[in-house]
Amino acid sequence: MIHPEIRSAAGSRRLPEHALAEAMSLALALPGLEVVGGEVVRLPKPHAGHLFGTGKLAELKERLDAEEIDLVLVDGPVTPVQQRNLEKEWGVKLLDRTGLILEIFADRARTREGVLQVELAALSYQRTRLVRAWTHLERQRGGLGFVGGPGETQIEADRRAIDEQMVRLRRQLAKVVKTRELHRAARRKVPFPIVALVGYTNAGKSTLFNRMTGAAVMAKDMLFATLDPTMRGITLPSGRKVIMSDTVGFISDLPHELVAAFRATLEEVLEADLILHVRDISHPETEEQAADVGDILESLGVDEDVSLIEVWNKIDALGPATREALLVQDARRADVQAVSALTGEGLEALLAAIEARLGEERLDETLSLPFSAGRARAWLHEQNVVRAERQTKTGWDFDVNWTETQRQRFRAL
Structure with missing residues (x-):
């Protein structure tokens, strides 16, 4: 290396x-x-x-x-x-x-969407490498007719074949993404908040996910152990149900082919009501890793209004003095929770913090809007609070399920 x-x-x-x-x-x-x-x-x-x-x-x-x-x-x-x-x-x-x-990624992808995304990214990468794959560029296939041109070179034919395969993959991927969108739409009708785990690769997201949900997602001390998104329902101490999502780990200098290809996978983060940014607090470059995650979340278009809790994981790997200093910081900050996904330490406090952030009661209401209120209608759909919509002679009627904060924001429009 x-x-x-x-x-x-x-x-x-x-x-x-x-x-x-x-x-x-x-x-x-x-x-x-x-x-x-x-x-x-x-x-x-x-x-x-x-x-x-x-x-x-x-x-x-x-x-x-x-x-x-x-x-x-x-x-x-x-x-x-x-x-x-x-x-x-x-x-x-x-x-x-x-x-x-x-x-x-090609070795790890398991779901249909993951496999398609990897194939698409690989073809995009290979397309730029045809210059080294062929040393017989002077060979050309003959054109049609007796006086046709020299025809297309081998590299052009291979590039065309790759382009055709990429078009086929994009069509297949569009169908899979549409299915995922239908699943998301179905979940929106069940008013359970979504909590998304994000973080640098190998930060311990899957171990934490397994500990909190009782799932058996692959969790190893290895980069990119998890590629495909996994969702499970959990019940908070109060009895409230939430959906938890485990996502692919981020990494610095992620190939741009993969950022584009895995955008659909990471869209689960865009749907989240709460983001848990899991950090390996024992890593010597934990601050730099956190900055990389922040950059990717920003590039995905994650709304600044979405609540975020930093989960400082792997406190079991710290020395006594460092650990003590870190726990003091944890006690002072409401947006930080220090835990050990491996031993379970700090998980009760984390669940309480999740409860507090999602603690607003959701209300069912019916609204009426005139046709001129297109901006307000678009905002309701962006917030995923619409459970049913009916067109009337003068506008629209909506059945919505939202929090008091969302109701106040809507009125401010």
Whole structure:
């Protein structure tokens, strides 16, 4: 595993050593790989053709030959030309960060939607790599007729085949997403609040989810153990029922192909009444990880009005002094709950905090709006409070189920 640290690049949130450790964990998450070692390679700037300079290129080749390496992983972007040249120079197979994450996702996806999304992302990635996949670009298929043009090159034919496959996948995915939307619509008719768990990969979301719901979602000390969203109902101490959703873990520099492909999966977060941001508080870069999660939530368009509780997980992994200081902070902040999903410590307080945030009673009402109140009608649907809608001669009648806060916001419109 090689982590290129480029000095000329914009400042990163992370120390290169921690970035390398995360990359090594990514590699270990892929079954069948034996990770021999890792190295941070500092570069003044990336070499256009080979990424690394001549001296470093030769030095790494010696080490790869000596250890009989078959696969080199580069924790960063590698252009198709650089990939082709490095593979030729070193005589190995090479994957960049995007390729590695795609391999992990392809291995883990289980639901129909997850599989389709991974296939779509992989095709999008492969489309840019055709330059290295074909060395016979001069070969061309003949055109139609006796005096036709030279026809299309092999690379153009392959690109067209990929484009056609992507269109088919998007159609299939649209059907799956439509089914998920129908399921969400059905849940809206049952006025149970949705609590979504989000957080950096390996923060302990699935362990916490299992502890709170009694489910058996795969939970391992491994990056991207959970890919497919899982939902379960739980009953709070007061007897109130809520729906809890476990989501895919976030990661820094997530390939843009996957951000787009997994948007539908993460839409469960957009539907949430309360977000639990689970943090591995024992991780040396927990603040940087939290900032990355915040950036992704913002890019998803999560409304700032949605309540959020920070769940500081893995307090069992802290030393006594650090743990004591952290619990003092926890006591002072209403938006923070310190827990150990592994031992169950702090879960009663977390459930009480969830109860308090969702504590507003929901009210059933019937409203009437004129046709001119299109903005107010759109707001009601955005808030998912409409249980039934009927058109009248002068406008619409609505049956709504909402909180007092939502009622006040509506009146302010």
